[in-house]
Amino acid sequence: MELAIETRGLGKRYGRTWALRDCALAVPAGRIVALAGPNGAGKTTLLHLAAGLLRPDSGDVRVFGHPPAAALPEIGFVAQDTPLYRDFTAAELITMGGKLNPRRWDAAPARERLAALGVPLDRPAGKLSGGQRAQVALALALAKRPRLLLLDEPIASLDPLARREFLRTLMGAVAEDGTTVLLSSHLLIDLERTCDHLVVLQDARVRLTGPVDELLDAHRTVVGPRAGSDEIAGVAQVIRAHHSERQATLLVRRAGPIDPLWTEHEVGLEDLVLGHLAAEVPACSG
Template sequence: MDLALETDQLGKRYGKRWALRDCSLHLPTGCVAALVGPNGAGKSTLLHLAVGLLRSDAGTVRVLGESPYGNTAVLSEIGFVAQDTPLYRDFTAAELITMGARLNRRWDAALARNRLAQLGIPPGQPVGRLSGGQRAQVALALALAKRPRLLLLDEPVASLDPLARNNFLRLLVDSAAETGATVLLSSHLLADLERACDYLIVLNAARVRLVGTVNELIAEHRHLVGPRHGHHPIPGVTAVVQADHTERQTTLLARIHKPVADPAWTMREVTLEDLILAYLSEGDTQAGHTEWEVSA
């Protein structure tokens, strides 16, 4: 299996706090992958390590088989759109495309011009005067013009209205299919990810909680509804991810390795949103009591 991104026990620390810890994952080439987690989970840190903006404090990260930190050869294969879509606000879109041709050894100016023309973005207007959605599209077009093998996007649609998000994601998916680029998209917007992504990485409390193709992960999980359950094993269940109990009934979100044959349990399919929310609530997100001093 060819890998666009792989990490092994990757960690990054700021002072005494681990922003990312024991992060091990594999991202196959050709995927459009969702990177999901709450604020502070380590998503931006992982992306910044992958694009060589940070050096790890533990473990390894490899992009297209090589370490990205200080590696200009592999960095030329990576496109990156940061969270605030940083652009030179006084430059026009046309000027940014011209500048990109001078800074990148492989540059498809025609691709960028065609994408922006299709979106009706004016070439001669400073990008600082464009709407947030238009600036995001300019940033994406510039990243795609680099013809990257791996495209990393850090919350690029967070501030966009629904129409602008839809246009952005449609262009992203179409471009990935056209160029064969692998995409890793960080976002909180689960409905958008469900439409656009075929691979999932869930981060919580600085660690990887779940990773794999969307179809396989959904097939491996089920809601189980049955009588009030203790802690005895259920044949077919590998692990219980989330459990809710009433006086007489238990509802589980479980990872299964075969259908649950016990007639006491009713199996129901899960959605991608069900899966993500269950694994996000699973992590250790509570601060220890020793970190708080409560005055009498």
């Protein structure tokens, strides 16, 4: 299995504070990966390390088996604030991108995508809407024809329609080229619609990682009597518990068929992520 990103003991520190610590990841190539976690969890730091914009203080990170600097021609990156030269038009930014990336640049699809979305190519970036600027930034990143696309909260400030258009453009491009995507976002509903692999960071460490389908299949919400919640047949681990006077509602990792005395419910990505973030358990994987 080819790995798009592999980290071992990866860490980055600012002063005495670890922004990322002991990070061990293996992200398969060709996946769309959701990078979730609260503010300050280390998501942006991980993306910057993978893009070669930061140097680690411990461990290392590999992109397709190489240091990020060596893999840079194969990496596309869209920062959270979608920085663009405000006085340049979209057409001028596409031309400039071609001069900076002469080996892999594919300008025609970038122009076609923006034209299809109604983004004026002759208008300065500073006069475009937030959604239009995000689309220009994505078009520029995709014009590089990257094998790995890193997206740092690119849709956080967009309205629902602009978010849907952005994700639709992203999914279409990924389907065409088989690009690996690492997408950081707080909008878990959008991640559930688009991503097939999950990485959850909390307190600068990996809390949970694995294929989304496998993680969802391994977890259940169960409801039953509080008196019998200490040990339940078929439950390997209680991730998060909520108790009323007589009843217990638990997010669990299952080990087999669950005791039929307990009512069992499937979980969605949002419940899974929030449950692990609220849990007092060690970091784990799928």
